[in-house]
Protein backbone atom coordinates (compact mmCIF):
# COMPACT_ATOMS: atom_id res chain seq x y z
CA UNK A 136 0.00 0.00 0.00
CA UNK A 137 1.31 3.39 -0.97
CA UNK A 138 0.44 5.32 2.18
CA UNK A 139 0.18 9.04 1.57
CA UNK A 140 -0.84 9.91 5.09
CA UNK A 141 0.69 8.10 8.05
CA UNK A 142 0.02 8.66 11.72
CA UNK A 143 1.72 6.71 14.42
CA UNK A 144 0.67 7.25 18.02
CA UNK A 145 -0.04 10.93 17.41
CA UNK A 146 -1.04 12.97 20.46
CA UNK A 147 -2.07 16.56 20.96
CA UNK A 148 -2.59 18.12 24.34
CA UNK A 149 -3.84 21.61 25.01
CA UNK A 150 -3.09 23.48 28.18
CA UNK A 151 -6.14 25.38 29.22
CA UNK A 152 -6.25 27.84 32.06
CA UNK A 153 -9.46 28.86 33.60
CA UNK A 154 -10.54 30.97 36.47
CA UNK A 155 -11.13 29.07 39.65
CA UNK A 156 -12.19 31.64 42.15
CA UNK A 157 -11.16 35.28 42.18
CA UNK A 158 -7.42 35.05 41.73
CA UNK A 159 -6.64 31.41 41.45
CA UNK A 160 -6.22 30.00 38.00
CA UNK A 161 -6.52 26.37 37.33
CA UNK A 162 -4.39 24.66 34.72
CA UNK A 163 -5.79 21.69 32.99
CA UNK A 164 -4.57 19.55 30.15
CA UNK A 165 -7.04 18.61 27.47
CA UNK A 166 -6.16 15.56 25.42
CA UNK A 167 -7.62 16.45 22.06
CA UNK A 168 -5.90 13.62 20.19
CA UNK A 169 -4.75 10.65 22.17
CA UNK A 170 -2.55 8.07 20.46
CA UNK A 171 -3.94 8.13 16.96
CA UNK A 172 -2.55 5.74 14.36
CA UNK A 173 -3.83 5.22 10.84
CA UNK A 174 -2.77 5.26 7.22
CA UNK A 175 -4.50 6.58 4.16
CA UNK A 176 -3.44 5.30 0.77
CA UNK A 177 -2.97 7.47 -2.29
CA UNK A 178 -6.27 7.99 -4.06
CA UNK A 179 -8.45 6.95 -1.13
CA UNK A 180 -11.46 8.94 0.01
CA UNK A 181 -11.92 8.45 3.72
CA UNK A 182 -14.70 9.68 5.97
CA UNK A 183 -13.48 11.00 9.32
CA UNK A 184 -16.31 11.30 11.77
CA UNK A 185 -16.92 11.65 15.47
CA UNK A 186 -18.95 13.65 17.96
CA UNK A 187 -18.27 17.32 18.74
CA UNK A 188 -14.92 17.78 20.39
CA UNK A 189 -13.68 14.34 19.33
CA UNK A 190 -10.48 15.79 17.86
CA UNK A 191 -11.24 15.84 14.14
CA UNK A 192 -10.30 19.43 13.46
CA UNK A 193 -7.24 19.08 15.65
CA UNK A 194 -6.14 16.11 13.55
CA UNK A 195 -6.61 18.05 10.33
CA UNK A 196 -4.65 20.99 11.70
CA UNK A 197 -1.79 18.67 12.53
CA UNK A 198 -1.98 17.17 9.05
CA UNK A 199 -1.58 20.64 7.52
CA UNK A 200 1.30 21.46 9.84
CA UNK A 201 -0.28 24.43 11.58
CA UNK A 202 -0.41 22.52 14.86
CA UNK A 203 2.63 20.70 16.20
CA UNK A 204 1.78 17.30 17.71
CA UNK A 205 2.64 16.77 21.38
CA UNK A 206 3.86 13.29 20.56
CA UNK A 207 3.92 10.53 17.99
CA UNK A 208 4.90 10.58 14.35
CA UNK A 209 3.09 12.03 11.40
CA UNK A 210 3.88 12.16 7.73
CA UNK A 211 2.04 13.44 4.69
CA UNK A 212 3.48 12.72 1.26
CA UNK A 213 6.74 11.78 2.96
CA UNK A 214 6.98 15.10 4.77
CA UNK A 215 6.62 15.99 8.45
CA UNK A 216 3.90 18.64 8.15
CA UNK A 217 4.83 20.93 11.04
CA UNK A 218 8.50 20.95 10.07
CA UNK A 219 7.94 21.74 6.43
CA UNK A 220 4.60 23.43 6.51
CA UNK A 221 5.22 25.87 3.68
CA UNK A 222 6.66 23.24 1.39
CA UNK A 223 3.83 20.85 2.07
CA UNK A 224 1.30 23.61 1.55
CA UNK A 225 1.89 23.50 -2.20
CA UNK A 226 0.84 19.87 -2.30
CA UNK A 227 -2.26 19.95 -0.14
CA UNK A 228 -5.63 21.63 -0.32
CA UNK A 229 -7.68 22.51 2.75
CA UNK A 230 -11.24 23.61 3.23
CA UNK A 231 -12.29 24.68 6.70
CA UNK A 232 -16.05 24.87 6.38
CA UNK A 233 -16.46 27.72 8.84
CA UNK A 234 -13.66 29.83 7.43
CA UNK A 235 -12.83 31.16 4.02
CA UNK A 236 -9.64 31.44 2.00
CA UNK A 237 -11.28 33.95 -0.28
CA UNK A 238 -10.83 37.70 -0.03
CA UNK A 239 -13.87 39.35 1.35
CA UNK A 240 -13.67 42.52 -0.69
CA UNK A 241 -12.51 41.07 -4.00
CA UNK A 242 -14.62 39.58 -6.76
CA UNK A 243 -14.31 35.81 -6.76
CA UNK A 244 -12.29 35.87 -9.96
CA UNK A 245 -9.60 38.08 -8.38
CA UNK A 246 -9.38 35.78 -5.39
CA UNK A 247 -8.70 32.88 -7.74
CA UNK A 248 -6.13 34.95 -9.61
CA UNK A 249 -4.34 35.54 -6.31
CA UNK A 250 -4.52 31.81 -5.57
CA UNK A 251 -2.88 31.21 -8.94
CA UNK A 252 0.02 33.43 -7.91
CA UNK A 253 0.31 31.97 -4.43
CA UNK A 254 0.66 28.46 -5.78
CA UNK A 255 2.39 29.52 -8.99
CA UNK A 256 0.00 27.56 -11.11
CA UNK A 257 0.88 27.41 -14.79
CA UNK A 258 -1.54 29.47 -16.87
CA UNK A 259 -3.02 26.60 -18.88
CA UNK A 260 -3.41 24.33 -15.84
CA UNK A 261 -5.10 27.16 -14.04
CA UNK A 262 -7.50 27.89 -16.87
CA UNK A 263 -8.43 24.23 -17.27
CA UNK A 264 -8.93 23.67 -13.55
CA UNK A 265 -10.93 26.83 -13.09
CA UNK A 266 -13.15 25.94 -16.03
CA UNK A 267 -13.83 22.49 -14.59
CA UNK A 268 -14.62 23.87 -11.14
CA UNK A 269 -16.84 26.61 -12.52
CA UNK A 270 -18.85 24.11 -14.49
CA UNK A 271 -19.20 21.42 -11.85
CA UNK A 272 -19.77 23.71 -8.92
CA UNK A 273 -21.97 26.09 -10.84
CA UNK A 274 -19.85 29.19 -10.22
CA UNK A 275 -20.18 30.97 -13.56
CA UNK A 276 -22.64 33.56 -12.30
CA UNK A 277 -20.58 34.24 -9.20
CA UNK A 278 -17.16 34.99 -10.67
CA UNK A 279 -17.62 38.75 -10.73
CA UNK A 280 -19.40 39.02 -7.41
CA UNK A 281 -17.42 40.23 -4.37
CA UNK A 282 -17.09 37.40 -1.88
CA UNK A 283 -18.89 39.30 0.87
CA UNK A 284 -22.04 39.19 -1.27
CA UNK A 285 -22.05 35.41 -1.63
CA UNK A 286 -24.45 33.26 0.34
CA UNK A 287 -22.99 30.65 2.68
CA UNK A 288 -23.56 27.82 0.21
CA UNK A 289 -22.15 29.80 -2.71
CA UNK A 290 -19.12 30.76 -0.68
CA UNK A 291 -18.52 27.18 0.35
CA UNK A 292 -18.59 25.98 -3.25
CA UNK A 293 -16.26 28.82 -4.18
CA UNK A 294 -13.91 27.82 -1.37
CA UNK A 295 -13.81 24.21 -2.47
CA UNK A 296 -12.84 25.33 -5.95
CA UNK A 297 -10.11 27.55 -4.50
CA UNK A 298 -8.61 24.57 -2.69
CA UNK A 299 -8.33 22.54 -5.89
CA UNK A 300 -6.92 24.96 -8.45
CA UNK A 301 -3.34 23.91 -7.74
CA UNK A 302 -3.96 20.16 -8.20
CA UNK A 303 -3.26 19.16 -4.60
CA UNK A 304 -2.34 15.55 -3.95
CA UNK A 305 -4.34 15.56 -0.74
CA UNK A 306 -7.50 17.40 0.09
CA UNK A 307 -8.62 17.90 3.68
CA UNK A 308 -12.22 18.87 4.07
CA UNK A 309 -13.39 19.95 7.52
CA UNK A 310 -17.17 20.07 7.30
CA UNK A 311 -17.46 21.18 3.68
CA UNK A 312 -21.22 20.69 3.55
CA UNK A 313 -22.06 22.60 6.72
CA UNK A 314 -25.07 24.81 6.08
CA UNK A 315 -25.62 23.74 2.47
CA UNK A 316 -29.04 23.03 1.01
CA UNK A 317 -29.83 19.68 -0.55
CA UNK A 318 -29.04 20.78 -4.09
CA UNK A 319 -25.71 22.33 -3.17
CA UNK A 320 -24.79 19.28 -1.13
CA UNK A 321 -25.49 17.03 -4.09
CA UNK A 322 -23.36 19.25 -6.32
CA UNK A 323 -20.47 19.28 -3.89
CA UNK A 324 -20.61 15.52 -3.46
CA UNK A 325 -20.68 14.89 -7.17
CA UNK A 326 -17.74 17.22 -7.59
CA UNK A 327 -15.72 15.53 -4.87
CA UNK A 328 -16.44 12.15 -6.34
CA UNK A 329 -15.10 13.33 -9.69
CA UNK A 330 -12.01 14.89 -8.17
CA UNK A 331 -11.30 11.67 -6.35
CA UNK A 332 -11.86 9.32 -9.27
CA UNK A 333 -10.50 11.39 -12.15
CA UNK A 334 -7.56 13.12 -10.55
CA UNK A 335 -6.92 10.43 -7.95
CA UNK A 336 -6.80 13.11 -5.28
CA UNK A 337 -6.67 11.63 -1.80
CA UNK A 338 -9.50 13.01 0.28
CA UNK A 339 -10.01 13.12 4.04
CA UNK A 340 -13.53 14.24 4.76
CA UNK A 341 -14.90 15.40 8.10
CA UNK A 342 -18.61 15.90 8.39
CA UNK A 343 -21.61 15.56 10.64
CA UNK A 344 -23.81 14.69 7.68
CA UNK A 345 -23.54 10.94 7.37
CA UNK A 346 -25.13 11.02 3.94
CA UNK A 347 -21.87 12.59 2.75
CA UNK A 348 -20.06 9.55 4.01
CA UNK A 349 -22.59 7.05 2.71
CA UNK A 350 -22.44 8.53 -0.75
CA UNK A 351 -18.72 9.17 -1.01
CA UNK A 352 -16.58 7.03 1.22
CA UNK A 353 -15.96 3.34 1.14
CA UNK A 354 -13.89 3.65 4.27
CA UNK A 355 -14.82 5.49 7.41
CA UNK A 356 -12.87 6.25 10.56
CA UNK A 357 -14.69 7.07 13.74
CA UNK A 358 -12.82 9.03 16.35
CA UNK A 359 -13.95 9.68 19.87
CA UNK A 360 -12.09 11.34 22.72
CA UNK A 361 -9.10 11.57 20.43
CA UNK A 362 -8.97 7.83 19.84
CA UNK A 363 -9.83 5.81 16.81
CA UNK A 364 -12.80 3.64 17.72
CA UNK A 365 -13.61 2.30 14.28
CA UNK A 366 -11.80 2.03 10.97
CA UNK A 367 -13.36 0.08 8.14
CA UNK A 368 -16.23 -0.18 5.71
CA UNK A 369 -19.56 1.48 6.28
CA UNK A 370 -21.41 -1.84 6.60
CA UNK A 371 -18.95 -3.02 9.23
CA UNK A 372 -20.16 -0.15 11.40
CA UNK A 373 -23.46 -1.94 11.90
CA UNK A 374 -21.80 -4.96 13.46
CA UNK A 375 -19.53 -2.88 15.67
CA UNK A 376 -22.29 -0.47 16.60
CA UNK A 377 -24.46 -3.44 17.75
CA UNK A 378 -27.19 -2.08 15.61
CA UNK A 379 -30.53 -3.76 15.30
CA UNK A 380 -32.95 -4.30 12.48
CA UNK A 381 -36.66 -4.04 13.08
CA UNK A 382 -39.35 -6.45 12.00
CA UNK A 383 -42.72 -4.72 11.68
CA UNK A 384 -45.51 -7.31 11.88
CA UNK A 385 -49.28 -6.97 11.47
CA UNK A 386 -51.40 -9.61 13.19
CA UNK A 387 -55.06 -10.38 12.59
CA UNK A 388 -55.98 -8.85 15.93
CA UNK A 389 -54.50 -7.08 18.91
CA UNK A 390 -52.12 -9.36 20.83
CA UNK A 391 -50.00 -9.00 23.94
CA UNK A 392 -46.31 -8.32 23.06
CA UNK A 393 -45.02 -11.48 21.45
CA UNK A 394 -42.36 -13.47 23.22
CA UNK A 395 -39.95 -15.00 20.78
CA UNK A 396 -36.32 -16.10 20.90
CA UNK A 397 -33.75 -13.77 19.30
CA UNK A 398 -36.07 -10.74 19.16
CA UNK A 399 -37.90 -8.44 21.53
CA UNK A 400 -41.02 -6.43 21.11
CA UNK A 401 -40.09 -2.78 21.35
CA UNK A 402 -43.46 -1.25 20.52
CA UNK A 403 -47.09 -2.28 20.17
CA UNK A 404 -49.84 -0.35 18.42
CA UNK A 405 -53.13 -2.19 18.00
CA UNK A 406 -52.53 -5.30 15.89
CA UNK A 407 -49.08 -3.98 14.80
CA UNK A 408 -45.87 -4.79 16.67
CA UNK A 409 -42.23 -3.80 16.23
CA UNK A 410 -39.66 -6.50 16.97
CA UNK A 411 -35.97 -5.66 17.22
CA UNK A 412 -33.27 -8.21 16.42
CA UNK A 413 -29.48 -7.99 15.89
CA UNK A 414 -28.58 -6.60 12.46
CA UNK A 415 -26.11 -9.41 11.90
CA UNK A 416 -28.71 -12.16 12.48
CA UNK A 417 -30.88 -13.61 9.72
CA UNK A 418 -34.56 -12.70 9.67
CA UNK A 419 -35.69 -15.97 8.09
CA UNK A 420 -35.98 -18.18 11.24
CA UNK A 421 -37.77 -15.38 13.06
CA UNK A 422 -40.30 -14.99 10.30
CA UNK A 423 -40.82 -18.73 10.14
CA UNK A 424 -41.45 -18.99 13.85
CA UNK A 425 -43.77 -16.00 13.89
CA UNK A 426 -45.80 -17.41 11.02
CA UNK A 427 -46.06 -20.77 12.78
CA UNK A 428 -47.17 -19.41 16.15
CA UNK A 429 -49.20 -16.28 15.40
CA UNK A 430 -51.98 -15.20 13.01
CA UNK A 431 -49.73 -13.20 10.70
CA UNK A 432 -51.16 -10.82 8.08
CA UNK A 433 -48.20 -8.85 6.85
CA UNK A 434 -44.61 -7.97 7.70
CA UNK A 435 -41.71 -5.78 6.63
CA UNK A 436 -38.10 -5.26 7.70
CA UNK A 437 -36.50 -1.90 8.49
CA UNK A 438 -32.75 -1.54 8.13
CA UNK A 439 -31.01 0.48 10.81
CA UNK A 440 -30.21 4.05 9.80
CA UNK A 441 -26.51 4.84 9.83
CA UNK A 442 -27.32 7.81 12.07
CA UNK A 443 -28.71 5.50 14.72
CA UNK A 444 -25.66 3.29 14.56
CA UNK A 445 -23.32 6.20 15.02
CA UNK A 446 -25.50 7.72 17.71
CA UNK A 447 -25.28 4.43 19.60
CA UNK A 448 -21.49 4.44 19.26
CA UNK A 449 -21.24 8.00 20.55
CA UNK A 450 -23.82 7.23 23.23
CA UNK A 451 -21.85 4.22 24.45
CA UNK A 452 -18.94 6.56 24.90
CA UNK A 453 -20.89 8.70 27.33
CA UNK A 454 -21.88 5.75 29.44
CA UNK A 455 -18.32 4.49 29.50
CA UNK A 456 -16.95 7.88 30.47
CA UNK A 457 -19.39 8.16 33.31
CA UNK A 458 -17.73 5.22 35.01
CA UNK A 459 -15.44 6.26 37.86
CA UNK A 460 -11.73 6.45 37.04
CA UNK B 461 10.77 30.95 -10.66
CA UNK B 462 12.02 31.12 -7.03
CA UNK B 463 12.56 34.67 -5.93
CA UNK B 464 10.93 36.22 -8.99
CA UNK B 465 7.72 34.24 -8.56
CA UNK B 466 7.70 35.23 -4.90
CA UNK B 467 8.25 38.88 -5.71
CA UNK B 468 5.40 38.77 -8.22
CA UNK B 469 3.08 37.26 -5.64
CA UNK B 470 3.88 39.88 -3.01
CA UNK B 471 3.58 42.64 -5.61
CA UNK B 472 0.10 41.34 -6.46
CA UNK B 473 -0.76 41.32 -2.77
CA UNK B 474 0.46 44.91 -2.41
CA UNK B 475 -1.59 46.05 -5.39
CA UNK B 476 -4.59 44.43 -3.82
CA UNK B 477 -3.88 46.27 -0.55
CA UNK B 478 -3.77 49.54 -2.47
CA UNK B 479 -7.01 48.88 -4.36
CA UNK B 480 -8.81 47.86 -1.26
CA UNK B 481 -8.34 51.24 0.37
CA UNK B 482 -8.98 53.00 -2.91
CA UNK B 483 -12.59 51.80 -2.77
CA UNK B 484 -13.25 53.91 0.30
CA UNK B 485 -13.30 57.32 -1.38
CA UNK B 486 -15.62 59.10 1.01
CA UNK B 487 -13.65 57.90 4.01
CA UNK B 488 -10.47 59.15 2.35
CA UNK B 489 -11.94 62.59 1.69
CA UNK B 490 -13.17 62.80 5.27
CA UNK B 491 -9.67 61.83 6.40
CA UNK B 492 -8.06 64.48 4.22
CA UNK B 493 -10.41 67.07 5.71
CA UNK B 494 -9.55 66.03 9.28
CA UNK B 495 -5.83 65.99 8.50
CA UNK B 496 -6.03 69.48 7.05
CA UNK B 497 -8.00 70.98 9.93
CA UNK B 498 -5.68 69.33 12.42
CA UNK B 499 -2.66 70.50 10.48
CA UNK B 500 -3.84 74.09 10.68
CA UNK B 501 -4.42 73.90 14.43
CA UNK B 502 -1.01 72.39 15.11
CA UNK B 503 0.76 74.65 12.62
CA UNK B 504 -0.58 77.77 14.38
CA UNK B 505 0.41 76.31 17.74
CA UNK B 506 3.95 75.71 16.45
CA UNK B 507 3.99 79.25 15.02
CA UNK B 508 3.23 80.61 18.49
CA UNK B 509 5.81 78.35 20.09
CA UNK B 510 8.55 79.15 17.59
CA UNK B 511 7.92 82.89 17.90
CA UNK B 512 8.71 82.59 21.60
CA UNK B 513 11.60 80.16 21.08
CA UNK B 514 13.00 80.78 17.58
CA UNK B 515 15.16 77.95 16.21
CA UNK B 516 13.74 75.52 18.75
CA UNK B 517 15.16 72.08 18.04
CA UNK B 518 17.31 73.64 15.34
CA UNK B 519 14.39 74.40 13.01
CA UNK B 520 13.45 77.84 11.71
CA UNK B 521 9.74 78.65 11.49
CA UNK B 522 9.08 77.44 7.92
CA UNK B 523 10.89 74.19 8.74
CA UNK B 524 8.85 73.72 11.93
CA UNK B 525 5.59 74.31 10.07
CA UNK B 526 6.68 71.94 7.30
CA UNK B 527 7.40 69.37 9.99
CA UNK B 528 3.79 69.67 11.12
CA UNK B 529 2.44 69.10 7.63
CA UNK B 530 4.77 66.18 7.03
CA UNK B 531 3.33 64.69 10.20
CA UNK B 532 -0.18 65.07 8.80
CA UNK B 533 0.88 63.79 5.40
CA UNK B 534 2.60 60.69 6.75
CA UNK B 535 0.06 60.12 9.52
CA UNK B 536 -1.65 57.24 7.77
CA UNK B 537 1.21 56.04 5.58
CA UNK B 538 3.63 55.30 8.41
CA UNK B 539 0.77 54.82 10.90
CA UNK B 540 1.95 57.48 13.33
CA UNK B 541 -1.08 57.04 15.55
CA UNK B 542 -1.18 53.29 14.98
CA UNK B 543 -3.94 51.88 12.83
CA UNK B 544 -2.42 50.04 9.90
CA UNK B 545 -3.65 46.60 9.07
CA UNK B 546 -2.37 45.03 12.29
CA UNK B 547 -5.74 45.09 13.99
CA UNK B 548 -6.98 42.85 11.20
CA UNK B 549 -4.15 40.40 11.86
CA UNK B 550 -4.91 40.51 15.58
CA UNK B 551 -8.51 39.69 14.82
CA UNK B 552 -7.50 36.79 12.58
CA UNK B 553 -5.28 35.37 15.30
CA UNK B 554 -8.02 35.74 17.88
CA UNK B 555 -10.67 34.07 15.73
CA UNK B 556 -8.34 31.40 14.42
CA UNK B 557 -8.73 32.51 10.80
CA UNK B 558 -4.97 32.82 10.73
CA UNK B 559 -5.07 29.03 10.25
CA UNK B 560 -6.03 29.73 6.65
CA UNK B 561 -3.10 32.11 6.17
CA UNK B 562 -0.74 29.54 7.61
CA UNK B 563 -1.97 26.85 5.23
CA UNK B 564 -0.64 28.84 2.28
CA UNK B 565 2.83 28.44 0.84
CA UNK B 566 3.69 32.03 1.68
CA UNK B 567 5.55 33.74 4.49
CA UNK B 568 3.03 35.28 6.87
CA UNK B 569 5.15 38.33 7.61
CA UNK B 570 6.02 39.10 3.99
CA UNK B 571 2.37 38.65 3.09
CA UNK B 572 1.26 41.22 5.64
CA UNK B 573 4.18 43.48 4.78
CA UNK B 574 3.03 43.47 1.17
CA UNK B 575 -0.56 44.38 2.10
CA UNK B 576 0.75 47.11 4.38
CA UNK B 577 2.95 48.58 1.67
CA UNK B 578 -0.07 48.71 -0.62
CA UNK B 579 -2.06 50.38 2.11
CA UNK B 580 0.72 52.88 2.82
CA UNK B 581 1.17 53.72 -0.86
CA UNK B 582 -2.49 54.53 -1.11
CA UNK B 583 -2.44 56.69 2.01
CA UNK B 584 0.69 58.51 0.93
CA UNK B 585 -1.12 59.67 -2.17
CA UNK B 586 -4.67 59.79 -0.82
CA UNK B 587 -4.01 61.35 2.53
CA UNK B 588 -0.59 62.92 2.07
CA UNK B 589 -0.66 65.07 -1.04
CA UNK B 590 -3.85 67.08 -0.56
CA UNK B 591 -3.16 68.40 2.97
CA UNK B 592 0.37 69.39 1.88
CA UNK B 593 -1.05 71.19 -1.14
CA UNK B 594 -3.62 73.01 0.99
CA UNK B 595 -0.93 74.02 3.47
CA UNK B 596 1.35 75.36 0.75
CA UNK B 597 -1.33 77.92 -0.16
CA UNK B 598 -1.32 79.37 3.35
CA UNK B 599 2.10 78.74 4.86
CA UNK B 600 5.65 79.19 3.69
CA UNK B 601 7.00 75.65 3.57
CA UNK B 602 10.56 74.38 3.25
CA UNK B 603 10.73 72.16 0.17
CA UNK B 604 13.47 69.74 -0.88
CA UNK B 605 16.03 71.33 -3.14
CA UNK B 606 16.09 68.96 -6.09
CA UNK B 607 15.27 65.62 -7.67
CA UNK B 608 17.89 63.80 -5.60
CA UNK B 609 16.49 65.25 -2.38
CA UNK B 610 12.96 64.19 -3.33
CA UNK B 611 14.27 60.74 -4.18
CA UNK B 612 15.97 60.41 -0.81
CA UNK B 613 12.78 61.53 0.89
CA UNK B 614 10.70 58.86 -0.88
CA UNK B 615 13.21 56.16 0.02
CA UNK B 616 13.14 57.38 3.59
CA UNK B 617 9.35 57.25 3.68
CA UNK B 618 9.38 53.72 2.25
CA UNK B 619 11.85 52.64 4.92
CA UNK B 620 9.72 54.40 7.51
CA UNK B 621 6.72 52.36 6.40
CA UNK B 622 8.71 49.13 6.66
CA UNK B 623 9.99 49.97 10.16
CA UNK B 624 6.51 51.01 11.21
CA UNK B 625 5.10 47.75 9.86
CA UNK B 626 7.80 45.65 11.49
CA UNK B 627 6.99 47.14 14.91
CA UNK B 628 3.23 46.75 14.47
CA UNK B 629 3.69 43.18 13.25
CA UNK B 630 5.65 42.28 16.37
CA UNK B 631 2.94 43.84 18.49
CA UNK B 632 0.23 41.95 16.63
CA UNK B 633 2.06 38.64 17.13
CA UNK B 634 1.71 39.01 20.89
CA UNK B 635 -1.95 38.14 20.50
CA UNK B 636 -0.91 34.55 19.80
CA UNK B 637 -0.17 34.52 23.54
CA UNK B 638 -2.47 37.19 24.90
CA UNK B 639 -5.44 36.55 22.61
CA UNK B 640 -6.80 40.01 23.35
CA UNK B 641 -4.58 42.36 21.43
CA UNK B 642 -6.50 45.63 21.86
CA UNK B 643 -4.56 46.81 24.92
CA UNK B 644 -1.17 46.17 23.39
CA UNK B 645 -2.15 47.87 20.14
CA UNK B 646 -3.20 50.98 22.04
CA UNK B 647 0.03 50.99 24.01
CA UNK B 648 2.04 50.63 20.81
CA UNK B 649 0.11 53.47 19.20
CA UNK B 650 0.91 55.76 22.14
CA UNK B 651 4.62 54.94 21.92
CA UNK B 652 4.59 55.58 18.17
CA UNK B 653 2.81 58.90 18.59
CA UNK B 654 5.39 60.23 20.98
CA UNK B 655 8.62 58.63 19.79
CA UNK B 656 8.06 59.24 16.09
CA UNK B 657 8.13 62.98 16.68
CA UNK B 658 4.44 63.44 16.05
CA UNK B 659 3.91 65.36 19.29
CA UNK B 660 7.04 67.49 18.95
CA UNK B 661 10.16 67.04 16.82
CA UNK B 662 12.55 64.76 18.70
CA UNK B 663 15.34 67.31 18.26
CA UNK B 664 13.50 69.53 20.72
CA UNK B 665 14.12 67.16 23.60
CA UNK B 666 17.43 67.82 25.34
CA UNK B 667 19.81 65.43 27.04
CA UNK B 668 19.51 61.70 27.26
CA UNK B 669 15.78 61.62 26.55
CA UNK B 670 16.35 63.28 23.19
CA UNK B 671 19.30 61.04 22.37
CA UNK B 672 17.34 57.97 23.30
CA UNK B 673 14.24 59.06 21.38
CA UNK B 674 16.26 59.72 18.24
CA UNK B 675 17.93 56.31 18.47
CA UNK B 676 14.72 54.35 18.88
CA UNK B 677 13.10 52.83 15.79
CA UNK B 678 9.97 55.01 15.94
CA UNK B 679 12.03 58.02 14.86
CA UNK B 680 12.25 56.30 11.46
CA UNK B 681 8.54 56.90 11.01
CA UNK B 682 8.56 60.70 11.00
CA UNK B 683 11.65 62.35 12.46
CA UNK B 684 14.08 60.87 9.95
CA UNK B 685 11.95 61.31 6.80
CA UNK B 686 11.15 64.87 7.90
CA UNK B 687 14.82 65.72 8.40
CA UNK B 688 15.59 64.25 4.98
CA UNK B 689 12.79 66.34 3.49
CA UNK B 690 14.06 69.47 5.22
CA UNK B 691 17.58 68.81 4.00
CA UNK B 692 19.08 68.81 7.47
CA UNK B 693 21.73 66.26 6.57
CA UNK B 694 24.84 67.37 4.74
CA UNK B 695 26.61 65.18 2.18
CA UNK B 696 26.73 61.56 3.17
CA UNK B 697 24.67 62.37 6.26
CA UNK B 698 21.56 61.48 4.27
CA UNK B 699 22.94 58.03 3.55
CA UNK B 700 23.61 57.53 7.24
CA UNK B 701 20.04 58.54 8.02
CA UNK B 702 18.71 56.03 5.48
CA UNK B 703 21.10 53.38 6.80
CA UNK B 704 19.76 54.02 10.30
CA UNK B 705 16.25 53.28 9.05
CA UNK B 706 17.33 50.28 7.00
CA UNK B 707 19.19 48.88 10.00
CA UNK B 708 16.11 49.06 12.18
CA UNK B 709 14.01 47.60 9.37
CA UNK B 710 16.30 44.57 9.09
CA UNK B 711 16.56 44.05 12.84
CA UNK B 712 12.82 44.36 13.45
CA UNK B 713 11.78 42.26 10.47
CA UNK B 714 14.25 39.62 11.61
CA UNK B 715 12.81 39.72 15.11
CA UNK B 716 9.37 39.37 13.58
CA UNK B 717 10.42 36.25 11.67
CA UNK B 718 11.83 34.78 14.85
CA UNK B 719 8.79 35.49 16.99
CA UNK B 720 6.57 34.27 14.19
CA UNK B 721 8.30 30.92 14.03
CA UNK B 722 8.06 30.53 17.80
CA UNK B 723 4.43 31.60 17.76
CA UNK B 724 3.42 29.15 15.06
CA UNK B 725 5.36 26.27 16.58
CA UNK B 726 4.65 26.66 20.25
CA UNK B 727 1.35 28.36 20.30
CA UNK B 728 -2.05 27.19 19.36
CA UNK B 729 -4.18 28.24 16.48
CA UNK B 730 -7.62 28.90 17.89
CA UNK B 731 -10.96 27.43 16.99
CA UNK B 732 -12.37 24.21 15.54
Ligand SMILES: Nc1ncnc2c1ncn2[C@@H]1O[C@H](COP(=O)(O)OP(=O)(O)OP(=O)(O)O)[C@@H](O)[C@H]1O
Nearest residue numbers: 149167186187188189190191192193728730731732
Ligand atom coordinates in the same frame (compact mmCIF):
# COMPACT_ATOMS: atom_id res chain seq x y z
N1 LIG C 1 -7.09 25.97 20.97
C1 LIG C 1 -7.55 25.09 21.86
N2 LIG C 1 -7.30 25.26 23.17
C2 LIG C 1 -7.77 24.36 24.07
N3 LIG C 1 -8.49 23.28 23.76
C3 LIG C 1 -8.77 23.07 22.46
C4 LIG C 1 -8.32 23.95 21.45
N4 LIG C 1 -8.74 23.48 20.26
C5 LIG C 1 -9.43 22.36 20.52
N5 LIG C 1 -9.44 22.10 21.84
C6 LIG C 1 -10.10 20.95 22.50
O1 LIG C 1 -9.70 19.78 21.84
C7 LIG C 1 -10.78 18.90 21.68
C8 LIG C 1 -10.95 18.51 20.23
O2 LIG C 1 -11.35 19.64 19.49
P1 LIG C 1 -11.59 19.58 17.92
O3 LIG C 1 -11.84 20.97 17.46
O4 LIG C 1 -10.49 18.83 17.29
O5 LIG C 1 -12.95 18.73 17.84
P2 LIG C 1 -13.78 18.30 16.55
O6 LIG C 1 -13.76 16.81 16.51
O7 LIG C 1 -13.33 19.02 15.36
O8 LIG C 1 -15.25 18.76 17.00
P3 LIG C 1 -16.44 19.40 16.12
O9 LIG C 1 -17.20 18.26 15.55
O10 LIG C 1 -17.23 20.10 17.17
O11 LIG C 1 -15.85 20.30 15.12
C9 LIG C 1 -11.98 19.57 22.30
O12 LIG C 1 -12.16 19.07 23.59
C10 LIG C 1 -11.59 21.02 22.37
O13 LIG C 1 -12.17 21.64 23.48
Ligand SMILES: [Mg+2]
Nearest residue numbers: 191192309732
Ligand atom coordinates in the same frame (compact mmCIF):
# COMPACT_ATOMS: atom_id res chain seq x y z
MG1 LIG D 1 -14.21 20.52 14.10
